Amino acid sequence: MFDCNPVDTPMECGVKLSKFSNGIKEYQTLFKSLVGSLRYLTCTRPDILFAVGVVSRYMEAPTSTHMKAAIRILRYLKGTIDFGLSYSSSHDFQFMGFCDSDLPETLMIEKAPPDLCFSWEIVASLGVQKSNPL
Structure with missing residues (x-):
């Protein structure tokens, strides 16, 4: 993630995530670890709270669409590394x-x-x- 391009928003506008998306199934332990770390980070970064809450709904059966949404939050964090409470x-x-x-x-x-x-x-x-x- 060091070489990724930063984005301006933690979640795309109008994105529709679903429990029954047709994406490729992702490794559940990796996704849970990523979402858990993001939830911990919301204590000092309330700007990502909504996006992390949406992504955390799909920890039971994550797909590639859900992983892309979680990675977008990481890309947002890279661009706003100096922000925080x-x-x-x-x-x-x-x-x-x-x-x-x-x-x-x-x-x-x-x-x-x-x-x-x-x-x-x-x-x-x-x-x-x-x-x-x-």
Whole structure:
């Protein structure tokens, strides 16, 4: 795949993949390994999430048409190698609490105090990162 031509989109527009396509049967273990690796990559590359989801539907009986669609995703990744999400937690933890009902009204009508829920929340900034080639 080092010498492949990159493409602009991870999936062709209007492509119709089917479980009953007439293509040549592909090696199932290789296809499952490729799709599994692509699914792992979707954590930092959400732009390929839809295409990987479509391709992963056909892991039971992959054909050459399905393999070509998966290889197109790899060609897209080659052209957009500098894209991705970066997760950073430069902010501190914040303590947040909320109540599921109106506390003053509950105390006024003499009901038991409502359950209060508190949780720790990590405030993280998400950003798309792209390196500019020199």
